[in-house]
Amino acid sequence: MSLEILKKYKIRAKKSLWQNFLVNDDIVEEIANTIDVEWKNIVEVWPWYGALTEKLISRKPKSLNLVEIDNDMISILNSRIDEWNFDLANIDFSIKNIDVLKYEPEFKSYSLIANIPYYITSPILRHFLYDIENKPESMVILMQKDVWDKILWKGKNKSSVLSLFVDKKSLVWEFLEVTKQNFVPVPKVESSVLIFELHDKYSDVDDDLFLEIIKKGFNAPRKMLIKNFVNSWFNKELILNIFKELWIEDNIRGEDLWIDKWIELVKKINKK
Secondary structure, three states: OOOHHHHOOOOOOOOOHHHOEEEOHHHHHHHHHHOOEEEEEEEEOOOOOOHHHHHHHHHOOOEEEOHHHHHHHHHHOOOOOOHHOOOOOOOOOEEEHHHHHHHOOOOOEEEEEEEEEOOOOOOEEEHHHHHOOOOEEEEEEEEEHHHHHHHOOOOOOOOOOHHHHHHEEEEEEEEEOOHHHHEEOOOOOOEEEEEEEEEOOOOOOOOOHHHHHHHHHOOOOOOOHHHHHOOOOHHHHHHHHHHHHOOOOOOOOHHOOHHHHHHHHHHHHHHH
């Protein structure tokens, strides 16, 4: 079906928007099944020509908001609606022609599904995890391997600014690997579908303070954490005392601390 739509509408990927179209309909079906859609509010980011949109609509959500910046794709979506490709009966359906980083959902309870290009992954995660008031309950995101490696500590079993940034707001796991042969055009890297379940476990720690301190701790990732802090104008004796209180070794690197220990560290620094 996806390949047929590409041919019918003579769709060509735009390099400027980093478009790689997922054309394996079985995988599209699996993505649509990752979360409970029926009678829920759903936001789909970058629906493009509506392959996943069609699957979501068939599961009868309460509402479905599409966020798409490409005017050509919006024209194709409207054409498909006019041709009755989508059964929109009893669904509050809308298409938002807007930059996703300027989009704020109107409802408080919703889930987000997105296919995120590499260049904008971190800004989008920040937008939905931190910046907007109405945050999603869950997110299903198809992203490139370079990013999900860092989020899930793949291979090196080390934390990063990105993994900690995500862990503060959500529990995340890999749902499905998607090889590059399933896309048109074929990208240079592999992809994966990640599921994010948002939580407020660390809501007692200020977001801006947390992000500021972890960025300082990773200023030079291969240096010891104490050196990064001292180079950021922290008092060395103060930091060493905090390390002692938290049973943190003096020569540890930021990448060797898990989210819970980073949270404790930020709390201690804030109190001092």
